Amino acid sequence: MSKCNERVFIRNARLSYPALDKPRASSFDASGADPKYQATFLISPDNPAMAAIRAAIQKVAEAEFGAKAMSVLQNPEKIPLRSGDAKENVPDGYAGMWYITAKSKNAPELRDANPRIIITGEQAIREKFVAGYYVNGFVDIYPYIVKNAAGAVLKSGIAASLVSVQFCRYADAFAGSAKPAESDYPDCSAEAEASGAAEFAGSWGAPIAAPAQQAAPAWGPQTAAPAPASAWPAQQQAPAPFPASAPAAQQAAPAWGPQTAAPAPAAPAGGMWYPGGEPAMPQQDDLPF
Numbered sequence: 001m002s003k004c005n006e007r008v009f010i011r012n013a014r015l016s017y018p019a020l021d022k023p024r025a026s027s028f029d030a031s032g033a034d035p036k037y038q039a040t041f042l043i044s045p046d047n048p049a050m051a052a053i054r055a056a057i058q059k060v061a062e063a064e065f066g067a068k069a070m071s072v073l074q075n076p077e078k079i080p081l082r083s084g085d086a087k088e089n090v091p092d093g094y095a096g097m098w099y100i101t102a103k104s105k106n107a108p109e110l111r112d113a114n115p116r117i118i119i120t121g122e123q124a125i126r127e128k129f130v131a132g133y134y135v136n137g138f139v140d141i142y143p144y145i146v147k148n149a150a151g152a153v154l155k156s157g158i159a160a161s162l163v164s165v166q167f168c169r170y171a172d173a174f175a176g177s178a179k180p181a182e183s184d185y186p187d188c189s190a191e192a193e194a195s196g197a198a199e200f201a202g203s204w205g206a207p208i209a210a211p212a213q214q215a216a217p218a219w220g221p222q223t224a225a226p227a228p229a230s231a232w233p234a235q236q237q238a239p240a241p242f243p244a245s246a247p248a249a250q251q252a253a254p255a256w257g258p259q260t261a262a263p264a265p266a267a268p269a270g271g272m273w274y275p276g277g278e279p280a281m282p283q284q285d286d287l288p289f
Contacts, residue, residue, distance in 0.1 A: 004063035005142035005161075006056035010049045010100070012168060013041035014093055015135045017101075020110060020165060021122040038103040039129075039165055041137060042084065042093055053081050053100060056141040057158055064143035065156075078157030080141070092174040093132065102139040102162035109164035119167070129165065132173040138163040 016039075023035035043049055057079055061069040072078045076086070080101060084094030110119040110129065119128055129135065140161040146154045 004060055005140045006060055007138060007140050007163065008049065008052050008056050010041050010043065010053070010137045010139065012047060012134060012136065013043045013049070014097075014171065015129060015133050015165075016040040016042050016091070016093060016099065016131050016174065018129050018131060018165075020108065020129050021125040023105070023107075034105055036103040036105055037108055037162055038101060039108075039135075039137065039162055040099050040101040041135070041139075042097045042099050044097060050081075050098060053141070057081060060141050060143050060158055064145075064158075072157060075157070080158060080160040100139065100160055102137070102160035104162040108162045111164065111166040113167055113169070115166060128167050130173050132171055134168040134171055136166040136168050 018040075019036070019038045023037050025033070025035040043053075058069075058073060061072050061079075065072050076082055082099060084090060084097040084099050087094055110125060111117065112119055112128070119125055140163055141158060142161060143156070143158050145156045148154055
């Protein structure tokens with residue numbers, strides 16, 4: 001890296017397109033460049049980091065390109081700070097924001113909200129650094145010049161190197177960016193097994209016969225529940241009413257004998273929700289190194 005680089009601290013930015021658990025190759029780069037760790041920081045126009053980033057970019061441009069610095073600064077494709085509104089098919093969270101993408105071949109240092117805690121392990125990193133969450137970060141602004149074998153300049157400009165990222169706070173994840181982990185779900189296997197054995201005799205939704213001394217009630221949408229027994233034992237309370245799925249106006253609690261449990265309600269209809277897919281890749285040219 002060039003000696004004329006400037007380190008900038010970015011505070012209170014939203015994280016986008018993170019590749020912090022392991023390096024990622026860009027699908028837009030056909031040159032076979034090495035995979036890199038990367039993060040894009042979405043910054044509001046009134047964030048104090050905006051002035052610091054602009055000042056660092058200008059200082060590096062003037063030190064490296066001299067009289068040609070202005071031509072670099074006026075070309076959005078040659079500097080790392082860009083407008084989110086200028087992106088094609090503006091991604092979630094980019095409207096009205098500025099963004100800077102920083103990359104590195106080396107793994108960045110990752111810290112929790114408590115800066116004394118360093119976050120390691122791919123799963124822990126993926127759970128803590130989700131696209132849409134707020135983070136802080138350090139980036140190095142530096143110049144680059146790419147030449148061919150004959151020494152002719154092929155590409156030049158200013159880029160950002162990723163140094164470290166700190167988790168700041170939770171927020172709504174961007175669409176398609178986060179999938180629930182196995183640990184996010186409760187283990188309901190014991191409840192399911194118990195309810196299947198006791199309530200449904202191993203067959204989900206199977207009907208249960210009424211007690212021998214009493215006719216089975218017809219639980220249809222238009223049919224009222226059977227009338228309660230003429231008298232309950234003095235020391236015993238009537239059974240609790242059924243869930244809201246059986247309207248109280250149409251259905252009274254059946255009079256099941258003291259030794260018999262009331263039948264369970266029918267299994268509710270429903271489906272399993274599956275989260276969205278992987279996030280789209282950023283639509284910008286990658287740096288060649």
